[in-house]
Amino acid sequence: MLIEPDELVRRRDCEDAVVLDCAWFAPEAGRRGIDAFRDGHVPGARHFDLEAASDPASPYPNMMPTPEHFAATLGALGIGNATPVVIYDASYVSARVWWMFRRFGHEKVAILDGGLRRWQAEGRPVETGDPAPIPPQMFAPQPQPADLAAWQDVLAALETGSAQVVDARTPDRFSGALPSGYPGLASGHMPGAINLPWTSMIDPERGFVFRPQQEAEQAFREAGIDLDRPIVTTCGSGVTAAVLALQLERMGKTDWRIYDGSWNEWGRRTDLPRQSLGSD
Known part of the structure; x- marks a missing residue:
């Protein structure tokens, strides 16, 4: 469930794990997650947009989406049902994203303990700029209510x-x-x-x-x-x-x-x- 930075590197490089940067900010922060991603992220990471992945029809923020909506989100990120995933952020969002994956039947998900703060504190490399193009995949949700x-x-x-x-x-x-x-x-x-x-x-x-x-x-x-x-x-x-x-x-x-x-x-x-x- 929680992994160390060295294990993230191993899974990314040896198991083709998809690394997701889940940066997100509350409305009062006045900043977007994609901006934080552009400022610095784990090399090879893709950006998981919590707001875009949430239910667009709900009057409340960050609500659990429909299975179809979440499947489209993961597919666009190049994640299939068997794709190993490592998620991280710089605050407290990874746990929510872990729960979303779990709810739709994707169990091969780990969280980088300490997130980007720890990664940077240990002097590990970061990339800047926009996400690279991603070949889409098919994700078939299996809701767990x-x-x-x-x-x-x-x-x-x-x-x-x-x-x-x-x-x-x-x-x-x-x-x-x-x-x-x-x-x-x-x-x-x-x-x-x-x-x-x-x-x-x-x-x-x-x-x-x-x-x-x-x-x-x-x-x-x-x-x-x-x-x-x-x-x-x-x-x-x-x-x-x-x-x-x-x-x-x-x-x-x-x-x-x-x-x-x-x-x-x-x-x-x-x-x-x-x-x-x-x-x-």
Whole structure:
């Protein structure tokens, strides 16, 4: 699931693995992923555009696409069902892309632990400029629906306690002390949700590498989360929620789901409960 830089090189050079740069920025950053790709990427990498790969018909950002849409995205990137893939970025997006691959039945996917930050910190070479032309491939999706939650599932979990809802946003976003980060979207959180910031899963001392399993488990438990019960992760738009899900998967936990709509959907609906600093 997570690999070291030397292993990326081996898979790229010896197994013809496709390396995907998944650079993406939240709207408030005012920057596009392709711009970061042009500024510097792992040699031979192709650019995975999260926004273009997401559902174009959804009113919410970064939503899981249809199987046909994702198949077209992978095919255009030269990825077939048997193609080994290594994904990376410079922040927290790789986990979301890993989940997208997993959901549509592509299991031969690894994440470069530490991403581009680690790659560059180790003095490894980078390329600049636009992606090279790519011969298309055929990808036949095999949807795996079990790990995706809808708002109805989240509401039921909050009302019945059938699952723990864990919000990966930063404490200030969760509480409503800071704006949501998306135009027109109210701040706050779902009443009854537990806040476990995605940053607690990353080791800042080593440059965005994932914390070891034991440390991740400790972070979940210290937040009051029972790892013997089902978990639904959520965030702003289903991106950092995948960081928590990835760590749960590494722990061997299988009863997790990601709320794809996350706060972007929940916070815009008038029929769902919300809580913020002003309502606590």
